[in-house]
Amino acid sequence: MSDRFLVSGGARLSGEVAVGGAKNSVLKLMAAALLAEGTTRLTNSPEIADVPLMADVLRGLGAVVRIDHDTVEIDAPAEPKYHADFDAVKQFRASVCVLGPLMARCHRAVVALPGGDAIGSRPLDMHQAGLRALGAHSSIEHGCVVAEADTLVGAPVALEFPSVGATENILMAAVLADGVTTIDNAAREPEVVDLCVMLQQMGARIDGAGTSTLTVTGVDRLHPTTHRVVGDRIVGATWGIAAVMTRGDVTVHGVVPEHLQLVLNKLVDAGAQVDRFTDGFRVRQENRPVAVNVSTLPFPGFPTDLQPMAIGMAAIADGMSVITENVFEARFRFVEEMVRLGADARTDGHHAVVRGSERLSSAPVWCSDIRAGAGLVLAGLVADGVTEVHDVEHIDRGYPRFVENLRSLGGAIERVG
Incomplete structure (x- = not known):
């Protein structure tokens, strides 16, 4: 039986995190x-x-x-x-x-x-x-x-x-x-x-x-x-989106903000204050995020690797979001797990329509890939109770020191066998 994460909701992420190579x-x-x-x-x-x-x-x-x-x-x-x-x-x-x-x-x-x-x-x-x-x-x-x-x-x-x-x-x-x-x-x-x-x-x-x-x-x-090795923009953006979802204040070091220009602009559209500097950025969110639409495209478009996090953000946003997947057709498998957490989401071909809720509800969920796993953990951070995220070896393939970094920002997460 693989390891799983126990994620307790309600924490506001705050602090600084360093991102390694991509x-x-x-x-x-x-x-x-x-x-x-x-x-x-x-x-x-x-x-x-x-x-x-x-x-x-x-x-x-x-x-x-x-x-x-x-x-x-x-x-x-x-x-x-x-x-x-x-x-x-x-x-x-x-x-x-x-x-x-x-x-x-x-x-x-x-x-x-x-x-x-x-x-x-x-x-x-x-x-x-x-x-x-x-x-x-x-x-x-x-x-x-x-x-x-x-x-x-x-x-x-x-x-x-x-x-x-x-x-x-x-x-x-x-x-x-x-x-x-x-x-x-x-x-x-x-x-x-x-x-x-x-x-x-x-x-x-x-x-x-x-x-x-x-x-x-x-x-x-x-x-x-x-x-x-160039800094990992996907990991960096994951922490930025986590700040928006938890109404937090997170500074990310080790990435080039120009590599995330469209992503950071979407966070601004969601209501965040974003400050860019030479080797990173800071994301501050005070209120519930505003719903934004996202379409994944090759660079310089919105990365498909961040689509699960975008759906997680949409699930607790104020309003309705349409997330369009133009790169990998099976990535919406993640939506089924978000529905377990109480997300009001449905898929139609290349589109996911998500109506935001104030809060999600904890449930056992399963990772199908690296980014879906990270997206489910972020969703667990804004759910009531304790969310069990299974098959977390996927997350190990893309996120170094994931538990340690999340805890350093104030997240409540535990790895159990």
């Missing part, structure tokens, strides 16, 4: 270390469950990986193994990001289809199409992505959707390809920019980071580097 960046940076023989060092790594899992994936490919709190060292071999078919790969989605580096270094890859959060279909069609454009043959065989090429040659690649994972895999394959690759409709997320920055430090030639067109001029080889 989950959605560090795992890709670890994979990128395979592109250069020798030791690459990542600092500001989050202490989350997925980092040791990715370390196991890299070890299976021949790398030596050392983890010391917030520092990860990856010593990549001269000739990486190309077959990633083992248990760690199947446990989380980001494991597929070794596909690009393996194609760049080995010109072949066999990577078990990944697992991860139950938030809807996330096919690898665009990853494969991008590799084919660079000259590879790719197929799905016996539960694995199989790709091979005599050589990779730069080419134009146009993505149907600005997929973060496809952008990253194609980018990492292209940095060692012959000639020039252009990736149109590329993802613009800060975590993609973070990957571009590290690859440039390793000697890659990349133009257009942060725009919808990436131009990659292949080089013969890359070299190891030391890189600081």
